[in-house]
Amino acid sequence: MDQIDFLELHPGAAPAHGVTAWLVDVLRTAIADGRLAAGARLPATRVLAGDLGLSRGVVVEAYQRLTDEGLLSGRTGAGTVVTGLGTAPLPQGRPRAASGLRLPLPPAPGIDLDLSPGVPDLSAFPRTAWLRAERAVLAAATSTDLGYGDPRGSPLLRAELAGWLARTRGVQAGPDDLIVVNGVAQALALLSQTLRARGVSRVAVEDPGSRGTRDELAHWGLRTVPVPVDDEGLRVDRLAATGLETVLLTPAHQFPTGVVLSPARRRALLARPGLIIEDDYDAEHRYDRAPVAAVQASAPDRVAYAGSVSKSLAPGMRLGWLIAPRALHADLVTAKHASDLGNPALPQLIFARLLAGGDYERHLRTVRLRQRRRRDALLRGLRDHLPQARVEGVAAGLHLLITLPGPAGDLELAARLEEAGVRAHPLSWHRQLPGPPGLVLGYAALPPDRLLEAARRMGRLLGTR
Secondary structure, eight states: OOGGGGGGOOTTOSOSSOHHHHHHHHHHHHHHTTSSOTTOBOOOHHHHHHHHTOOHHHHHHHHHHHHHTTSEEEETTTEEEEOOOOOOOOOTTOOOOSSSOOOOOOOOTTOOEEOOTTOOOGGGOOHHHHHHHHHHHHHHOOTTTTSSOOTTOOHHHHHHHHHHHHHHHOOOOOGGGEEEESHHHHHHHHHHHHHHHTTOOEEEEEESOOHHHHHHHHHTTOEEEEEEEETTEEOHHHHHHHTOSEEEEOOSSOTTTOOOOOHHHHHHHHHSOSEEEEEOTTTTOBSSSOOOOOGGGTOTTTEEEEEESTTTTOGGGOOEEEEOOHHHHHHHHHHHHHHHSSOOHHHHHHHHHHHHHTHHHHHHHHHHHHHHHHHHHHHHHHHHHOTTOEEEOOSBSSEEEEEOSSSOOHHHHHHHHHHTTEEOEEGGGGOSSOOOOOEEEEOTTSOHHHHHHHHHHHHHHHTTO
16 A cells, blocks of 8 residues: 555644544544454554654654554554454443343444543453463473362462452452452452352442443342442441341442441441341552542451452453352352353463563553543542532542533433433432432543543533433
């Protein structure tokens, strides 16, 4: 292909100002409309810069932004190629789960700014560290490592996880207490099956709370009973009124409000009898506050604790952990064995090596900086373009919650945004009880310039109601 005719771009086509954003938009549009198909190789940065009469740094920055969005990939010596559209937008009326099950969904035409919560920055996956660890694992793996193993998971990974969770979350557990699972979704499935076998049919959940988690529990035959959340977290007094002894909550960063369960509420929760299921879905992501210890640290005999790498590495890894009270442990291991005989061996060994060598901690520090910049960009955009919005849950996590004055419902607001190519979750999707409308905005999957554009469109559509 004659590079001077690439996308029919010629010297002088670039505007006088905002040239990087212009080039990013040109390339993104070409990917979206199919002119640049998956696998297509882009011109070298030096060549394209020379053809267009631009600084090479402009082209490098444009390629990097699209790589951050997951639309391009590049390796030294292999050039830059198109990977395809990086989002799987949500059909109207079907929310993606933020802390539980998340189903693959077909793309929706016209959505180019997907702010669905629960989607991490997949472009930040530590490919180099993972590949280095994978090579080391393959060089050292024994035949035993590759055979049918303990259904609880690799002993090496369980030992590393026990130490890491103790250091970072205060969790009290030894390697024999851990069960390696295929994400929090499988942890909930195993707990649901085990509880149903013991006669439990209803579970208390936060309201608002993750719609995906509710759907997961319902699939396994558990009815969810809503308990209101306020600015201190779960209303434990209202929990007591349900008469239920099993409750599922997100105490470190409540989904979707972002509040932290207050110390007084923690004490009240732990003073009650029964099982607490703790979904610690995104505790690694915090920016403006100190870490909050897991509830499990205070009552390991009462709490079933679940977490995963879905928000820190990638949901496609299907790698998580479950730590349950000893009274449930044997039944959960039996259910895990019956389900799949155990997680794949190699990813467990690779992740164990990342934990042991400090690569995972370094990755988390890098990701926190990236996510802080993205959060700050969305906040700045909302302040500039939608100043009447009340913004909550900004100190941690991968999403924030906004509420707007006026009579319009959030389903209407979300539908209006979709017409402008912006996807957001109506807060009502995550409610069982009546409550004020709102929009849940995920910011992890988009770079700062796209988040600013999303805020601009939101202001144009919602700021003049």
